[in-house]
Amino acid sequence: MALLEAAAHVFAESGFDAASTRDIVTAAGLQQGALYHYYPGGKPELAEHVVELGFHMYAAPGSEPTHPNGLYLQMVVDASIALGYRTPRDKFAQAAARLATDQDQRTFGVLWNAYIPRVSAILQQSSEHGELLQGVRPEETAITWVEAFVGADIRYRKRLAEMPEAISRLNQTIVRGIATPETLVLLDASVERGALLYELEEEARAASDSAETVA
Amino acid sequence: MALLEAAAHVFAESGFDAASTRDIVTAAGLQQGALYHYYPGGKPELAEHVVELGFHMYAAPGSEPTHPNGLYLQMVVDASIALGYRTPRDKFAQAAARLATDQDQRTFGVLWNAYIPRVSAILQQSSEHGELLQGVRPEETAITWVEAFVGADIRYRKRLAEMPEAISRLNQTIVRGIATPETLVLLDASVERGALLYELEEEARAASDSAETVA
Numbered sequence: 045m046a047l048l049e050a051a052a053h054v055f056a057e058s059g060f061d062a063a064s065t066r067d068i069v070t071a072a073g074l075q076q077g078a079l080y081h082y083y084p085g086g087k088p089e090l091a092e093h094v095v096e097l098g099f100h101m102y103a104a105p106g107s108e109p110t111h112p113n114g115l116y117l118q119m120v121v122d123a124s125i126a127l128g129y130r131t132p133r134d135k136f137a138q139a140a141a142r143l144a145t146d147q148d149q150r151t152f153g154v155l156w157n158a159y160i161p162r163v164s165a166i167l168q169q170s171s172e173h174g175e176l177l178q179g180v181r182p183e184e185t186a187i188t189w190v191e192a193f194v195g196a197d198i199r200y201r202k203r204l205a206e207m208p209e210a211i212s213r214l215n216q217t218i219v220r221g222i223a224t225p226e227t228l229v230l231l232d233a234s235v236e237r238g239a240l241l242y243e244l245e246e247e248a249r250a251a252s253d254s255a256e257t258v259a
Numbered sequence: 260m261a262l263l264e265a266a267a268h269v270f271a272e273s274g275f276d277a278a279s280t281r282d283i284v285t286a287a288g289l290q291q292g293a294l295y296h297y298y299p300g301g302k303p304e305l306a307e308h309v310v311e312l313g314f315h316m317y318a319a320p321g322s323e324p325t326h327p328n329g330l331y332l333q334m335v336v337d338a339s340i341a342l343g344y345r346t347p348r349d350k351f352a353q354a355a356a357r358l359a360t361d362q363d364q365r366t367f368g369v370l371w372n373a374y375i376p377r378v379s380a381i382l383q384q385s386s387e388h389g390e391l392l393q394g395v396r397p398e399e400t401a402i403t404w405v406e407a408f409v410g411a412d413i414r415y416r417k418r419l420a421e422m423p424e425a426i427s428r429l430n431q432t433i434v435r436g437i438a439t440p441e442t443l444v445l446l447d448a449s450v451e452r453g454a455l456l457y458e459l460e461e462e463a464r465a466a467s468d469s470a471e472t473v474a
Contacts, residue, residue, distance in 0.1 A: 188432040191410030217403040221436015
């Protein structure tokens with residue numbers, strides 16, 4: 045197992061404090077020295093790299109909607125349901141979520157710092173395109189959306205298999221409160237949509253992995 | 260300092276794993292044996308008692324609204340903004356929140372298990388009284404509401420002073436999506452309302468404390 049993958053497994057299972065570098069290098073089939081060769085900063089630096097890989101967003105602000113419905117709001121829904129679908133299947137996502145919400149870690153807060161500005165920017169575009177109800181404030185909505193995701197993510201830490209369904213339901217509840225009826229009828233917040241996005245990304249990742257070697 | 264109060268301080272600062280029973284009894288001015296006298300189950304039992312005291316809800320399902328607006332939805336808002344106002348001021352609330360969201364603890368999940376059924380029951384009453392928009396499902400809304408609270412609670416762990424404002428904003432975002440315009444115009448989700456409820460409860464607690472001795 046590659047070093048990073050081993051680190052993701054151990055951090056996901058044990059959290060930062062209880063994760064031992066010995067367990068990580070053993071799982072990776074390496075000597076202790078190898079870890080410090082790649083990560084001179086040791087465990088904290090390794091944790092930061094895992095968090096970075098675990099969080100990514102399917103759509104960048106400023107990009108155009110890819111879903112046939114052409115909605116900017118779909119981009120936010122997509123990011124949420126795809127991460128919800130990914131989390132039970134991906135130790136990087138699990139490790140990143142855990143490291144970013146354990147309050148004594150250096151990586152605490154990375155989750156909301158990464159997502160709130162991006163969600164906020166896309167909701168601003170969504171608002172400008174007339175997809176949102178009058179009076180909906182993009183930034184406040186983005187904050188609540190991300191907070192709700194984090195709360196659900198924690199709630200399902202021990203019932204990971206239920207997470208895609210939970211995130212799909214959470215998205216349906218939120219969009220019902222902010223989208224115009226015309227937007228609502230076109231949106232897709234289903235678990236199946238999350239699954240499709242996950243599979244597309246895995247294919248893209250596999251294609252990119254075959255082109256370059258990963259440490 | 261009383262034993263329970265000392266325990267709340269130590270659990271709030273350190274979390275369950277890092278909290279030592281030695282620190283707790285020292286802060287309480289007691290010997291180690293005293294802890295096991297009151298709590299034969301030791302640290303886990305003490306933690307459970309702290310969580311129990313840290314979570315309480317201002318309104319019980321089945322009770323009548325006390326706010327002059329007579330809204331059931333106000334009862335849910337009240338519970339949320341009052342806990343948001345209490346958290347920075349009360350080590351029991353801080354310790355309970357931390358113990359209930361640290362995923363390896365016995366107390367994990369107490370927060371949502373305690374609140375979701377109660378919020379759901381009150382939202383059901385709110386719906387029956389015509390306060391909610393058509394199509395709003397009480398239980399799904401309750402889940403999202405509690406998840407969002409938990410997410411905000413974690414986000415502000417290191418910026419506790421901002422929590423009342425954050426919870427007030429979160430409530431405003433949620434009610435805007437579920438309440439009828441007639442309900443919305445009467446609701447009060449302000450920080451000041453949270454402060455008032457907190458003060459009323461502190462007075463009631465002080466009156467009850469002077470009547471009975473607390474361990």
